[in-house]
Amino acid sequence: MAFVNGLVCRECGREYPAEPLNVCDFCFGPLEVVYDYATISEVISRDRISKGPISIWRYEDLLPSNGDDPVDIMAGYTPLIKARGLGKRLGLNNLYIKNDSVNPSFSFKDRVVSVAATKAVEFGFETLACASTGNLACSVAAHAARAEVNAVVFIPSDLERGKIIGAAIYNPTLVSVKGTYDEVNRLCSEIADNYPWAFVNINMRPYYAEGSKTLGYEVAEQLGWRLPDHVVIPSASGAMFTKIWKGFNEFACLGLLEGVEPMSFGADQNTAHHPAVTTRMHMTQAAGCSPIATAWNSGQTQIQPVRPDSIAKSLAIGNPADGIYALRVINNSNGSAYAVPEEDIVDGIKLLAETEGIFTETAGGVVMSGLKNLADSGAIKPDELTVVYITGNGLKTQEAVEGVVDPLMVKPTMTSFEEELSLRERR
Amino acid sequence: MSVLVRIPTPLRRMTGGKDKVEVESSNLGEMVDTLESAYPGFKERLVDENGDLRYFVNIYVNGEDVRFLQGLETSTSTGDEVSIVPAVAGG
Numbered sequence: 001m002a003f004v005n006g007l008v009c010r011e012c013g014r015e016y017p018a019e020p021l022n023v024c025d026f027c028f029g030p031l032e033v034v035y036d037y038a039t040i041s042e043v044i045s046r047d048r049i050s051k052g053p054i055s056i057w058r059y060e061d062l063l064p065s066n067g068d069d070p071v072d073i074m075a076g077y078t079p080l081i082k083a084r085g086l087g088k089r090l091g092l093n094n095l096y097i098k099n100d101s102v103n104p105s106f107s108f109k110d111r112v113v114s115v116a117a118t119k120a121v122e123f124g125f126e127t128l129a130c131a132s133t134g135n136l137a138c139s140v141a142a143h144a145a146r147a148e149v150n151a152v153v154f155i156p157s158d159l160e161r162g163k164i165i166g167a168a169i170y171n172p173t174l175v176s177v178k179g180t181y182d183e184v185n186r187l188c189s190e191i192a193d194n195y196p197w198a199f200v201n202i203n204m205r206p207y208y209a210e211g212s213k214t215l216g217y218e219v220a221e222q223l224g225w226r227l228p229d230h231v232v233i234p235s236a237s238g239a240m241f242t243k244i245w246k247g248f249n250e251f252a253c254l255g256l257l258e259g260v261e262p263m264s265f266g267a268d269q270n271t272a273h274h275p276a277v278t279t280r281m282h283m284t285q286a287a288g289c290s291p292i293a294t295a296w297n298s299g300q301t302q303i304q305p306v307r308p309d310s311i312a313k314s315l316a317i318g319n320p321a322d323g324i325y326a327l328r329v330i331n332n333s334n335g336s337a338y339a340v341p342e343e344d345i346v347d348g349i350k351l352l353a354e355t356e357g358i359f360t361e362t363a364g365g366v367v368m369s370g371l372k373n374l375a376d377s378g379a380i381k382p383d384e385l386t387v388v389y390i391t392g393n394g395l396k397t398q399e400a401v402e403g404v405v406d407p408l409m410v411k412p413t414m415t416s417f418e419e420e421l422s423l424r425e426r427r
Numbered sequence: 428m429s430v431l432v433r434i435p436t437p438l439r440r441m442t443g444g445k446d447k448v449e450v451e452s453s454n455l456g457e458m459v460d461t462l463e464s465a466y467p468g469f470k471e472r473l474v475d476e477n478g479d480l481r482y483f484v485n486i487y488v489n490g491e492d493v494r495f496l497q498g499l500e501t502s503t504s505t506g507d508e509v510s511i512v513p514a515v516a517g518g
Contacts, residue, residue, distance in 0.1 A: 011483070023513040025437040026472070028483035030515040131517050179490075185517040186487060190510060193436050194446070202516045209518075237518020302482065305494055319485070319492070321515045 002066050003040045007031040007206055010270055010325075018064070020123055020198065022205040030321070031206045032270050033064045041254055041262065046225060049217075049256075056111050056214040062250055063115055063214075064207045071117035071147040075103050075110030076214050080222040080387070085355035090375040094385045096228070097352075098219055101360055105142045105166065106393035107135035107314075108240065112211035113200055117143040119207040120198035127152060127197040131188035133181050133236065133314045134163030135392055140200055141170035152197060154184050159313060162396035180308060182318050209322075212240040216247025219387050225251075225258045229384040232282045232374060234367040234391060236317040238292055238326030241283055244389075245329045246270065252277050273332055281335035282379075283326060284370030286312035286362075290339035292323045296330055297337060303327075311345055311400050312362040314392055336379060344369040349394060349401055359394030367391075430458065430507040437513065441466040450509075455486065456499040458509065473511065474499070483514045 007016040011029025021031055044061045052058030056076035060067025079099045087095040103110040113136070120128055127150040130140045137153035144151030151172030155164065156179060168174050177184045192202040200208045220227055227248055235241045252274035255262030265272040285293045288310030291303050303323035308316035320326070330337055340348070348368030353359050360368070371388050374380045394401070408420045429449050434442050442448060448465075452458035463470035475481050478499075486493045487510045493501045503509065 023437060023483070023515050025440070028437065028472070028481060028513045028515070030483070181517070182492070183490065186485065186490070186492075186510070186512055189435075189512045189516045190433065192516075199516075201518055205516065239518040305492065307495070317518060319514070321518050324482070 001068075002064055003036040003061060004064050005034040005036050008034050020120075020125075020203040022203050033206050033210055034269060035062070035064075037254070037265050037269070044254055044256070046221075046256055049221065056114060056211060059214050059217050062217070064210050065115050065118035065122060067118075070114060071121060071143050072114055073104040073110065073142055073146050075114045077218060078102055080219060081356070083356055083388075086352065089351070089355050090372060091382055092375055092380060092384075092386055093382050096219075096223075096385075096387045097356060097358065098215065098387055098389045099358055100215065100389065100391045101358065101364065101393035105135070105138040106396060107139065107361075108212070108215060108389075108391040109135045109139035110142070111214050112208045113139040113143045115211035116198070116200035116204040116208035117147050120200070120204055121147055121149070123198065125196070125198035126150060127195075129153065129188070129192075129197040129199045130201055131181070131185040131199070132167075133316060134159045134167070134396065135314055136201065137167035137172070137174070138163060138170075138396075141167045141172035144172060145170045154188050156181050156184055156313075160397045160399050162398055166396055180318065181316055182305070182308075185317075185319075209239045209243055212243035213247035213250065215240065215389065216244040217251060220248065220251050220257060223385070223387075225256060227252075227257065227277060227279045228387045229278070230280045230282060230374070230380050230386040232284060232367055232371045232386065232388045234312075234315055234363040234370075234389065235283045235285055235292060235320075235326060236289075236315040237320045238283075238322035240391075241281065242322050242325045242329050245279075245281055245333060248277050248279055249274050271328075277333075279333060281329050281333040282370065282374055283330060283335065283337040284367045285337070285339050286310040286315055286342060286345060286366050287339040288312070288342050289316045289318055291318060292320055292326050293337035293339040295323065296327055297339070301327060311342060312366050313397075314361060314363045315366060336374070338370045338373055340366045340369040340373070346401055346403075348372070350404070352390070353394070358390060360390045361392035361394050361397040362400050363392050364390045364394070365400070429505055430503045430509055432458065432462070433508065433510040435511050435513055438469065438472060438511065441469055441472075452503055454500055454502045455488070455493060455509070458503060459499065485512045485514045486510070487512065
């Protein structure tokens with residue numbers, strides 16, 4: 001069962017029932033789920049989690065939906081891989097990759113959508129919808145198929161083909177908007193006001209965003225119920241970044257981490273920080289759309305929206321909803337933010353592929369280049385336990401790396417093969 | 428000069444349930460003041476104590492975010508469409 005008391009405005013503290021709402025009626029601040037942690041602490045245990053499903057639903061006690069019959073295409077519990085080759089290249093001896101590109105619709109979005117879709121069905125919605133930079137559209141359409149409800153997904157018209165086909169295959173109503181993601185998002189906010197649809201990242205957003213906490217839980221569990229010294233994360237809206245931090249702190253406060261005593265969450269559940277959580281949170285954005293990194297690096301506490309111009313389309317949110325909260329997490333965790341030069345993104349994709357056999361999308365290229373920067377600058381020491389999050393699959397953004405295709409063109413004869421091989425070796 | 432203002436759900440209680448209203452104004456600041464006269468308390472919801480647009484409120488004139496224009500000094504003219512949209516969405 002879900003241990004949810006209701007929703008609360010993160011800005012003014014006004015309380016709301018657990019309904020399909022995302023903003024405070026009074027101050028327009030974001031609404032967040034309020035949990036009954038006292039009861040959760042009585043039922044949750046490492047053993048109970050370990051015996052749960054091999055998906056995000058093993059953490060159902062800390063999710064806002066009822067896990068008895070979730071809309072589940074087996075999101076989550078993705079591999080955490082010791083990165084020996086990449087580590088050697090970067091001089092990091094204790095580096096792990098959280099490979100979330102192998103989720104059912106090939107991005108971390110399956111985590112948030114599984115929670116939102118389950119909640120939408122609980123509320124009785126018959127249509128699942130979203131404003132998407134691509135990966136979310138794929139995931140919403142896939143989960144709607146599984147839940148046997150309608151899907152209406154909105155995307156900017158200039159998305160990569162792999163993402164468009166990756167969404168269209170599930171037969172949603174695909175709406176291609178001639179505009180940026182921020183314009184798609186604005187249109188969807190207006191539509192959400194007028195149609196009885198469950199927009200996962202609008203009226204369902206408080207529940208949806210909670211799904212990203214599982215990226216924190218899993219890393220802790222897979223590391224043997226401990227936290228890394230550093231995490232490196234790609235960011236667009238900042239929501240996932242803040243929820244990984246929340247997940248770490250929930251585990252600590254509930255006494256689920258090795259050698260860590262439980263602690264009260266305090267008056268504001270969303271800012272709870274257990275002193276045992278010393279993980280430094282490093283955010284990476286692409287230089288062509290880096291409003292959060294820019295704010296951090298110029299000492300601002302507010303975000304100035306930007307017009308995106310980046311090949312990392314899945315990160316191209318110029319007006320990030322959780323930007324100010326992400327800044328606070330960077331500050332509280334003694335973390336950092338880095339705007340990766342656009343020309344380094346493809347190099348990052350290749351670096352991961354060539355050293356670890358993992359093909360990631362442009363957002364993964366961003367986080368890889370960010371990781372390299374942290375290693376090169378000495379911000380991450382060689383033996384510190386570091387986890388880098390790979391959140392999407394390279395097959396969806398093939399356009400970015402078409403230049404890698406350079407085959408030996410041969411006739412079907414040994415002579416031709418040997419000639420061409422010899423020429424290539426001399427290059 | 429009449430502009431069409433689209434009202435989001437959180438503010439419709441103030442407009443008697445109306446999802447759009449027509450306002451005479453030559454810029455956004457004037458539009459907000461006119462709405463305040465018609466629906467007392469409206470301004471406080473959009474503008475903070477310093478007179479700036481609240482952080483979690485986005486206003487668009489003909490689809491353009493006014494933060495990229497002249498903010499509350501952005502001019503409006505007959506036939507313009509203004510949308511007031513909560514900022515917390517997406518991602």
